[in-house]
Amino acid sequence: MFLIYQPEGQDEPTRWRYNPRKLMSVEREDIERRTGKNFSDFTAAVLQGNSLCRRALLFTFLRRDHPKTRFEDVDFAWDELTLEYSKQEWQEMRAKVVETKHGDELASALSLIDAEIETAYDDSGDEGKAGLPIAG
Numbered sequence: 567m568f569l570i571y572q573p574e575g576q577d578e579p580t581r582w583r584y585n586p587r588k589l590m591s592v593e594r595e596d597i598e599r600r601t602g603k604n605f606s607d608f609t610a611a612v613l614q615g616n617s618l619c620r621r622a623l624l625f626t627f628l629r630r631d632h633p634k635t636r637f638e639d640v641d642f643a644w645d646e647l648t649l650e651y652s653k654q655e656w657q658e659m660r661a662k663v664v665e666t667k668h669g670d671e672l673a674s675a676l677s678l679i680d681a682e683i684e685t686a687y688d689d690s691g692d693e694g695k696a697g698l699p700i701a702g
Contacts, residue, residue, distance in 0.1 A: 567655060568687060569627060570648045581687070582627045584649065589626065597622045600637065612649065620647060653686040 572579035586609045589597070594605050600622045601608055611619040624647055625640045651659070660679045667675050 568650050568652065568689075569623060570650055571624060571627075571642070571646060573642065573646050583689070584623070584627075593626050597626060600625075617644075620649075651682070651686060652689040653683055654689060656683045656686050 567584045569582045569584045570579045571582075586605070597608055597619075598605055601611070601616075601619050603611060603619065608619050608622075612623055621640055621642070622637075624642065625635065625637050628640060629635045656679055660676065660683070663672065663675045663679060
């Protein structure tokens with residue numbers, strides 16, 4: 567999964583690989599303090615669109631690139647920050663759907679997933695196997 571940030575006026579988006587299992591303990595603890603959520607609740611909230619959790623996640627990645635970034639300075643329009651699955655993650659989800667759905671439900675799900683696969687970022691050149699974010 568990728569966290570993609572493209573503030574107004576920036577030609578190209580900034581893309582960070584978001585794998586909750588790869589955040590450092592100091593980063594996880596900081597996120598828990600800032601959001602008031604334990605880390606597994608945080609990962610679920612990020613996927614569900616919780617604004618504070620997404621801000622804390624953006625802050626974490628911005629601070630890696632710019633260590634003097636302050637949380638108070640992180641502000642974004644909702645359409646400037648997105649989470650996107652990679653092509654490989656969509657393919658993994660597709661395989662699971664094929665195993666669990668049948669008939670019209672399967673056809674509908676595959677149609678949606680296949681459309682996402684067409685436009686998803688291909689991270690096949692990146693190291694490591696893509697994995698779905700943890701939650702719960």
